[in-house]
Amino acid sequence: MDMNAVVDSLSSTKTDSARPSREEAEAAVRTLIAWAGDNPDREGLIETPNRVVRAYEEFFAGYEEDPDEVLGKTFEEVEGYDDMVMLRDITLESHCEHHMVAILGKAHIAYVPTNRVVGISKLARVIEIYAKRLQTQETMTAQIVDSINRVLKPKGVAVLIEAKHQCMTTRGIRKPDVATITTQFTGVFRDDLRMEQRFLQMIRGYQER
The missing domain is CATH 3.30.1130.10 (GTP cyclohydrolase I, C-terminal domain/NADPH-dependent 7-cyano-7-deazaguanine reductase, N-terminal domain)
Incomplete structure (x- = not known):
């Protein structure tokens, strides 16, 4: 799959308001590794999709929290x-x-x-x-x-x-x-x-x- 197809797929998913599964997210990382020119199956990269998804869970944890609720107790x-x-x-x-x-x-x-x-x-x-x-x-x-x-x-x-x-x-x-x-x-x-x-x-x- 080329990069344009990946972008189109992600845009379509966003429009449908359906969150991709963890497996789909990891597959997308594998695609990006391959697009960058490396082999996602080599030893140093085999666990990278899982690590990237876990890192994204930390980077974007704010989507799971409500700031108004945090400020609610005064x-x-x-x-x-x-x-x-x-x-x-x-x-x-x-x-x-x-x-x-x-x-x-x-x-x-x-x-x-x-x-x-x-x-x-x-x-x-x-x-x-x-x-x-x-x-x-x-x-x-x-x-x-x-x-x-x-x-x-x-x-x-x-x-x-x-x-x-x-x-x-x-x-x-x-x-x-x-x-x-x-x-x-x-x-x-x-x-x-x-x-x-x-x-x-x-x-x-x-x-x-």
């Missing part, structure tokens, strides 16, 4: 706290939806609660869920903000993601030092320049240590 006992809650330097590992190669970087996130807060690990978990899908960085940034806004209904949300895309660093234009930065601000972070500046200064202050 706490109201905050003793009147109404300032920024911020997590910075969150390791981010995702995959480009155009080439299926790695996006590696850091995420910084903040929100200003209304009358309830969420466990801080849940914020990092939401980033992880969206990262563990085929993504563009712009879409991922917007999805993270939208989930927090929708579930927590805070006074504002700020997200900044800085990442390197292997589709640009290891292929194509091959510019290894280029980082992509995306931001999105809502509520007080969008409407009050001082809040936006505080958020950015807290990131810079940490990075300059």
Whole structure:
């Protein structure tokens, strides 16, 4: 089977909304190995289809999780706290939806609660869920903000993601030092320049240590 036939087959499957079996996924990996010019039956590659499928289960585990459910458990006992809650330097590992190669970087996130807060690990978990899908960085940034806004209904949300895309660093234009930065601000972070500046200064202050 040539590469165009593989692509057509996968496109048809997606249209039918039927998820391929594990055996079909492993067969697709064997096809790609053969298309690359190697022998999928040689000793070093015989277990590769199984390993690749297991790796993909980790890489794309975000499709199996609901970020709204993760954010659903909140706490109201905050003793009147109404300032920024911020997590910075969150390791981010995702995959480009155009080439299926790695996006590696850091995420910084903040929100200003209304009358309830969420466990801080849940914020990092939401980033992880969206990262563990085929993504563009712009879409991922917007999805993270939208989930927090929708579930927590805070006074504002700020997200900044800085990442390197292997589709640009290891292929194509091959510019290894280029980082992509995306931001999105809502509520007080969008409407009050001082809040936006505080958020950015807290990131810079940490990075300059």
